[in-house]
Amino acid sequence: MSKKIFSAPYWENAPSKQEVSLPALQTHDTPETTTDLATDIDRVVQEIEANGVDIAPDYGMWVNIGFALADGLGERGRDFFHRVSRLHPDYEPANTDKQFTHCLNGRGSGVTIASFFHYATQAGIELHHSFNTILPNYQNGKTAKWVKSESELPHFPEEIFGTLPPFLQKVVGNAISIEDRDVILLGAIGCLSVCFCNVCGVYDERVVYSNLYLFVVAEAGMGKGALTLCRELVAPINQRLHEQTAQRMIEYKLELSEYQKCKGKNPEAMEPVTPPQKTLIIPANSSASSLISILHDNDGIGLLFETEGDTLSQTLKSEHGNYSDLLRKAFHHETISMSRRKDREYLEIDNPRVSVVLAGTPEQIRHLIPDAENGLLSRFIFYFIPFRRGIRDVFATDDVTRSK
Numbered sequence: 001m002s003k004k005i006f007s008a009p010y011w012e013n014a015p016s017k018q019e020v021s022l023p024a025l026q027t028h029d030t031p032e033t034t035t036d037l038a039t040d041i042d043r044v045v046q047e048i049e050a051n052g053v054d055i056a057p058d059y060g061m062w063v064n065i066g067f068a069l070a071d072g073l074g075e076r077g078r079d080f081f082h083r084v085s086r087l088h089p090d091y092e093p094a095n096t097d098k099q100f101t102h103c104l105n106g107r108g109s110g111v112t113i114a115s116f117f118h119y120a121t122q123a124g125i126e127l128h129h130s131f132n133t134i135l136p137n138y139q140n141g142k143t144a145k146w147v148k149s150e151s152e153l154p155h156f157p158e159e160i161f162g163t164l165p166p167f168l169q170k171v172v173g174n175a176i177s178i179e180d181r182d183v184i185l186l187g188a189i190g191c192l193s194v195c196f197c198n199v200c201g202v203y204d205e206r207v208v209y210s211n212l213y214l215f216v217v218a219e220a221g222m223g224k225g226a227l228t229l230c231r232e233l234v235a236p237i238n239q240r241l242h243e244q245t246a247q248r249m250i251e252y253k254l255e256l257s258e259y260q261k262c263k264g265k266n267p268e269a270m271e272p273v274t275p276p277q278k279t280l281i282i283p284a285n286s287s288a289s290s291l292i293s294i295l296h297d298n299d300g301i302g303l304l305f306e307t308e309g310d311t312l313s314q315t316l317k318s319e320h321g322n323y324s325d326l327l328r329k330a331f332h333h334e335t336i337s338m339s340r341r342k343d344r345e346y347l348e349i350d351n352p353r354v355s356v357v358l359a360g361t362p363e364q365i366r367h368l369i370p371d372a373e374n375g376l377l378s379r380f381i382f383y384f385i386p387f388r389r390g391i392r393d394v395f396a397t398d399d400v401t402r403s404k
Contacts, residue, residue, distance in 0.1 A: 037072060037113070044120050044127070045083050054087045055123040062088070064111050065119055066103035072113025075104065118372060153384055156182050171233070179385045180226050183216055186383055187230030187357060190214040194280065194303040194355035195234060206332070213331060213356040213376075215309065217365060218385035224307065224359040231305050231357075234280055241278040241298075248275035281305055284312040284358075288323040292338045292347055300336075300352035309360025313368035324376060330354040331379045356380075 048055060056062035065084060069077030078100050085096045121127060155178050161169065164185075171188050175181035189212065196210045218224045255272040263269050276297035284306035286294065295302055304327075306312055316322045329336055330352040337348040360368070369377045 038076065041069070041073065041077075041080055041113075041116065044117065044125060045080055047125050048084060048087070048120060048123075051125065052087060053123050053125065055084060055119045055125070056088065061119060063099065063103070064115055066100050067106065067111035068113050068116040068119075070100065070103040070106075071111060072116065122366070122371075153386065155179070156185065161185075175226075182383065183224070183226045183385065184230060186214055186381070187216070187227045188233055190355060190357040190381075191230045191234050191303060191305065194301060194353065195237065197299075197301050197353050209333060209353045211331075211353050211355040213327075213380045214358065214383070215365065215368075215380045216359040216383050216385065217362055218359075219361060224385065227357065227359045228307055231281070234303065238280040241280055245275065245278045251275075285315045286323075287315075287318075288326065289338060291323050291326060292336060292349065295330075295336070295349050295352055295354070296347045300349045300354075302354050304354065304356045304358075306357075307359045309358045309364035309368055312358060313364060316368065324374070327354070327356065328375045328379065 056065050062085065066081050069081050073080065078097070081100045081103075082093065082096055085091050117127060161172065161181070164172070168185065168188060172181050172184050175184055193210045193212045200207050200209050202208070216224055216227055252272055252275050259269055259271055263271075277294065278298060279294065280298070280301070280303055282291065282294050282302040282304050284304050304312070316324050326336055331354075333351050333353065335348060335350050336352055337346070339346045358368075365382075369380075
């Protein structure tokens with residue numbers, strides 16, 4: 001079996017191979033800032049004011065914005081903090097001033113100026129192409145990151161499609177657009193990732209498997225439906241598992257009937273065990289306990305597939321359906337367990353291998369992952385389909401044999 005060594009510097013998200021020198025992290029002791037950063041913040045604040053958007057509807061977000069502006073601009077951030085705070089119905093100049101002074105004097109908050117731009121984007125403010133400030137990644141202190149506008153988001157380069165395995169080339173061969181081809185490729189890889197449960201590698205001294213979490217994002221009517229075709233790639237496996245379960249249930253009922261007939265005559269007779277419910281595709285609206293039970297019956301292997309992201313988000317909001325923590329653990333193949341006191345039942349899933357493929361609108365993402373602090377955000381691959389005007393001919397073919 002061949003092994004390949006991962007080279008972190010090769011894959012760093014840097015604009016060039018040259019090392020990028022980053023500006024020093026600024027505090028209230030060094031309030032000077034670059035004109036570019038102040039100009040970019042002013043431009044974003046102007047758009048916030050023009051739209052009348054309150055980007056800090058709750059206290060925690062408001063405090064973080066204060067720390068972010070203090071981090072990036074020092075004392076010069078005070079005016080911006082007031083301008084942003086004025087859009088809240090409970091705005092009080094004295095309290096706002098007091099809070100920003102506290103932010104200036106506070107140390108070790110961990111909030112950087114990048115948080116300000118994140119909250120603005122989360123509230124629907126677009127960071128336009130003219131926003132060209134490079135936001136440093138202070139965690140590694142080495143690589144510069146940047147924010148791209150929707151129009152700048154790239155497609156997969158043509159050369160990768162010529163190197164795909166023949167099977168995947170056939171899968172993407174019927175795509176009707178560049179975005180459609182990208183979505184089908186990602187969806188196919190996401191769905192098939194659950195099938196390679198014996199393929200693993202080593203990352204950061206941990207064994208990892210091929211499972212992926214994918215979320216395709218687009219406005220209504222923009223082509224997310226192509227993702228449903230990817231489910232068909234694993235549907236035969238799912239159907240075969242259901243047929244095996246049905247056959248085992250028939251055998252189980254026959255064995256149970258025989259046991260009930262002879263248990264009085266033969267005290268040593270063993271009651272047959274209920275066969276596991278085998279499946280590959282797990283309904284996204286399952287409760288947390290149901291999800292654990294299904295994974296337990298299937299050796300920790302399963303695919304959560306849903307073309308309406310709010311199905312999962314509504315489930316996670318329900319009293320017995322919140323399994324966000326289970327998804328976070330499953331991503332890293334951490335042990336999942338459940339104990340039922342009533343039935344004296346204890347289930348433990350060692351090394352879960354779960355894949356997730358979802359589609360939805362930007363608003364559905366906000367419902368599923370309300371803030372960046374939620375660990376699900378960093379575990380998903382997001383692919384955005386930009387808005388395109390036009391009408392596709394849905395009657396281009398009437399061939400039933402080529403239609404789903």
